[in-house]
Amino acid sequence: MLAPFLFFGMFMSTDGQLAAMTIDLGTQFLKIGIVKPGIPMDIALNTESRRKTPNVVMIQDGHRTFADAAIGMQVRYPHLVHGNLNDLIAKSFQHPSFELFKNRNPFYEIDDSPRNASSVNFKLGGESYSVEALTAMVLANAKKFTEEYAQVSEIKDVVITVPVYFTPVERLALERAAQMAGFNVLQLINDGTAAALSHGIFRRKDITEKPQRLMVYDMGAAKTTATIVEFKLVKEKYEKQPKMTVLGVGYDRTLGGIEMTNRLRDHLIEMFEKTYKPKTKVNTNRRAFAKFAKEAERLKQVLSANAEHFAQIESAHEDIDAKLKMTREEFNRLIEDMTPRFGEPIEQALRMAQIPIEDIDQFVLMGAGTRVPKVQEVVQKTIGTKEIGKFLNTDEAVAMGSLFQAAHLSKGFKVKPFNVEEKLIFPVEVHFVSKVKDEKTEEIVGEKNVVKTLFAANSVYPTNPKTISLTSYSDDFAIALKYGAVESLTKKQLQEVGNLLDNLIDVEISGLSDALKNRSSEESEFKGVKVSFLIDASGIVRVRRAEAMFEAKSGIVGSITSTLTGLFSSKTEEGEPTTDEATATGSNEEKIEEREAPKAEETTPQPEPSATPSTEESPKANGTDETTTSGNTTDVKPKKKELPPIVRLRIINKYPSAYVPNRYDVDEEKRRMVAFAEKERLADERAAAENELESFSFECSQYLEESEFTDFTTEEEKSKLEESVKRIRLWLEDDVTKETPTKEFTDNLLELKNVVRTVKKRQEHDKTIPEKMKSLDTLLETTLSLTTLGNNVDEEKALFKKEDRDGLKTKLDKLKVWVEGVRKHLDTKKKFDDFNFTGKDIDSKIRSLNREVDRFMKKMKKITTLDELNKDGKINIDDIVAEAEKKASSEENTETKDKTKEPETGAESEMKTEL
Incomplete structure (x- = not known):
């Protein structure tokens, strides 16, 4: 995977088709990057001309409100303004993340009977909206104001940042939400990786063969992560290129600024009720509750720079104006039990990287949460004598790093290579049932469960495609992709992942029985089914294809040769993953597809697409059959049609433990958003x-x-x-x-x-x-x-004729x-x-008069000297005549220049001198 450094526009199309954008999808705020011809790299301003945009949406009376406008309505309508939704993507009501969200946001109206019971839905204005649909609306709004800022008709390509702990299904659900918003997702990139990439890009010349290690500690609104990366030059095909490898990551997906704000909010409510003794509890009034939450967020920011401050809320509850004193020391006591957790992501990242803190060359803080003095104190204690760097624009580093990647992946820019390798946290295994056959009778006598590791923990991605061969099936079957043992995560982290760890994908493969019916055992031999998988640059597990493999029989000699070959060749156990040879050299999936001729594939009859939610089907492959005919007039027995050796099978992916919008869901939400718009x-x-x-x-x-x-x-x-x-x-x-x-x-x-x-x-x-x-x-x-002019002069000497x-x-x-x-x-x-009359009438008269004067002046006679007109003293040659003569002379000179020059006579030269 490459990341860009230097932009060279390849402007073969319009700006809109070349433009690409990035979305730093934070829990509370978005930051949008834009790259296009004329704007090489920039942070897009929203409609309020701000560089960051609140990640909220409000739906009321069929009308949507976003960003700052929605935040302005949050105190009045806290139950209608929805935000902090990132950690609910792909989750169900039974997931621990939903329980935490519900405790933090008690006034949202939950729809517990949606069309798909595996998703979290909210009731807004009589309609039900999934988390993915609301996220898609936020993304579509970002797309809209970025297009206005960049002054292009449409931007399709996008790179979106995600937390490093997002599982493949969470990433896939977010990708589908982006598709609802009209995006073509180039990549989902981890936010810590994007920040480190931003650092490496601008210091490309400083990277050498000696490894340089950087740790990025990011405490945002809802989560905390630590990412360790290593920069060094590596040998490529022709020259050395910089490479960034993620060595280790650590995280706490519930530790962030929101938790601190909520504790401060609850403390302010407690102080208010003790001091002012209202008749009813504050938490029974959602508007009053929202006022205290808003003031707690402001107070937290002020206490980061001041030792004490007053919380002031006008008409806080029951028309009581609240004024409460708060000190930093009190605030630190509120978060005292959280302080041990501040350093845990750092320690976890070091364990995964298997290096001591002394081997870290640079350390940098990111995120609004790191502005809290107590956080900085604990982090500094954890890293010891290491200095906290100030060399990164922490507010926009994630957006800018992912923006480089967007430029690299889009079609409109050529960039210098910068290799990036991500760390795989969740290992992936394939589970299937192998049918045991009797060696003599070839009859099925039993079954056994088989588990094979496809992608091991702590390996890097994107991966080369891995293929498994299944030889015991003769009918349609199913396999399952599951997570393996995640040894690098703590028990608490595994609990936070919840039921997403139960099953990853149930893969149903059909069309095999039909393919076998079309073949006779005399013509070809069934060699089994090959199923191919990979993890792409977004960290999403993809089932690439499933194919039935056949080998044509070629008589007795061919059978003997085939048997001998089988005796001396090494056998691979059923389901043993192998790396695709065609892709081991770095070729991507698209190139592999192109090398396979369509006529070598056969398509089995395809049933109608299933409308089952959380289900997706593989693309259908269309094969063509070739027949040969003789060109001679002699009757020749026609050749028998040759059947292709590869038959593409149909794949249906189901996600039993998560909600992943399928194509039907994506199209439905697109239609709903068009209606909204x-x-x-x-x-x-x-x-x-x-x-x-x-x-x-x-x-x-x-x-x-x-x-x-x-x-x-x-x-x-x-x-x-x-x-x-x-x-x-x-x-x-x-x-x-x-x-x-x-x-x-x-x-x-x-x-x-x-x-x-x-x-x-x-x-x-x-x-x-x-x-x-x-x-x-x-x-x-x-x-x-x-x-x-000429009234008192002889007609021969007059400048203009009398009739003129x-x-x-x-x-x-x-x-x-x-x-x-x-x-x-x-x-x-x-x-x-x-x-x-109008002013236009007068203008018309003036233009007509000017035309008449022009025509009149062109009729002026040629003269030899002005003295002949002036000698009797009766005609006074004023400025008007001088101007007329000058204009006539200028027109004659212009006409002369357009003609071929001829030698001037003495008379002509003398006349020009006199004039």
């Missing part, structure tokens, strides 16, 4: 129309009090506007309901705007038309002076009559009268 779009349009009408009606009220507006209004218009404003404002206050359609708002707004638009138009004309008329008058007078001057004079006189009519109208009209 459309309903919210219409609601937003209605709200915008109502707000605009309310604002404009108030604006109209102000207009009616301003003389600058009323002077341009007729009595009828003024009366109509006053009545409309009064009626609309009363309607808005008394009659508008949630069911009021958008059209009523837009119709009333149009009524007001029609009146105001007419008056505003008069105001604008009153300001602009006099200025335009002044410009027209100036141009007209200037142009009239041109028509008088007379023609222009006629047009100017006509324009002058129009101008006088306009002036008369302007002098007699009142402010509230409409203009019988």
